[in-house]
Amino acid sequence: MQKHPIKLTSGELAPLWTGYLGDSMANRVLHYFLRKVEDDEVRPILEYALSLTNEHMTFMDKLFRSEGFPIPVAFTDEDVQPDAPKLFSDGFMLFYLRQMGIGGMTAYSLALASSARLDIRDFYSHNLKTASELYNKTATLLESKGLLIRAPGIPFPDTTEFVQKEGWLNGLMGDRRPLNIIEITHLCMNILTNSLGQALMQGFAQCAKSKALKAYFVRARDIATKHVEVFSSLLRDDHLPAPQTWEAEVSDSVEPPFSDKLMLYHTVSLAGMGIGNYGAAVAGGMRRDLASVYIRLMSEVGTFVDDGGELLIRNEWMEKIPGAVERDALIQS
Known part of the structure; x- marks a missing residue:
């Protein structure tokens, strides 16, 4: 008897579709x-990353066809102008x-955890490995060029200690304790991701054709700039250095290399990832004032993402993301 593969579930389709x-x-x-690119050391890493996207899309295209699942339109050659400055x-x-690389490691670990079928688990296990390779290649080259941004160091404690008072959690009033290493790490990582957003949004705002999208990208840039300053000020309060930003790495070109559609999707996707990063920071931190800051900023980004969805x-x-059948509509038809 011919063995039929187990049908894909929503837990597998969700990370495949997105x-x-x-x-x-x-x-x-x-x-x-x-x-x-002009740097001959950066070029092979770009080629490696490009080969991974081709590999992933080939697998998913074949899988969707074999399963009878509609292939997303996504993006085409019409969404990029390689000859733009x-x-x-x-x-x-x-x-x-x-x-x-960092985003891939996070996404593929979650995708692996939500997958049951062996072929899908193998796919994401492989992707986890290659995403970590991409991260290591870039980190090594950034380090060799003196561009690798590190989190601040701290003096090592002499002994282990236990917390003696509930005020250790507060941070809202009175004698606020210094940041711990988990909180410092999240602040630094969120400065770096917002720094990426600052630079991208500046470039997108310069090049967008639509006035509405120009305004949206300027708003995104300004939000990222504000969040970088909020997080940096929290580090400075404890006399810790804040990571450098990348907005100076954007040229003065105003000719769009990407379609407005691609730039808008990229912007909304980055903002959505930012909400996830802030949620992880809330879960990992133990100072209540930090949780309040992250929740306030998450609300701001959530409104921004919602407005981006309306523009899309x-x-x-x-x-349209595939979902459950609208049973009530079937009954009424």
Whole structure:
């Protein structure tokens, strides 16, 4: 008797569907970067990252076809103009690749955890490995160029200690304790991701054709700038250095390398990832004032993402995410 494969579940389809859109977008961005990169050490890492997006899309395309699942439209060659002038520096491209590796490790670990079928688990296990390789390649090259941004160091404690009073959690009033290493790490990581957003949004705002999208990208840049300052000030309060930002790595070009559709999708996706990062910071921190800051900023980003979704719908660029059957509508038909 012929053995039929187990049907894909929503837990497997969700990361596959969103992953296809993400890889399709990244593929176009990397094609453009490869046309503009001048550093011969950065080029092979761009080529490696591009090969991964091709590998992922080939697997998912074949899988969707075999399962009879509609392939997303995603992004095409019409969404990139490789001959547009260089918009970002080679150093920024390397930093972008590093963040791709970090984002991939996070996304693929969650996708692996939500998958049951062996072929899908094998796919994400492999992707986890290659995402970590991409991160290590970029981190090594950034370090060799003196561009690797490290979190601040702290003096090592002499002994282990236990917390003696509940005020250790407060941070809202009175004698506020210094940041601990977990809180410092989240602040630094969120400065880096917002720094990436600052630079990208400046470039997108310069190049967007639509006035509405220009305004949206300027708003995104300003939000990222504000959040960088909020997090940096929290580090400075404890006399800790804040990581450098990358907004100076954007050229003065105003010719768009990407379609408005791609830039808007990229912006909304980054903002959504930022909400996840802030949620992780709330869960990992133990000072109540930090939780209050992150929740306030999450609300601001959530409103921004919602407005971005409305722009995608208004321009007919938002592909409908597959979901449950509308049973009530079937009954009434």
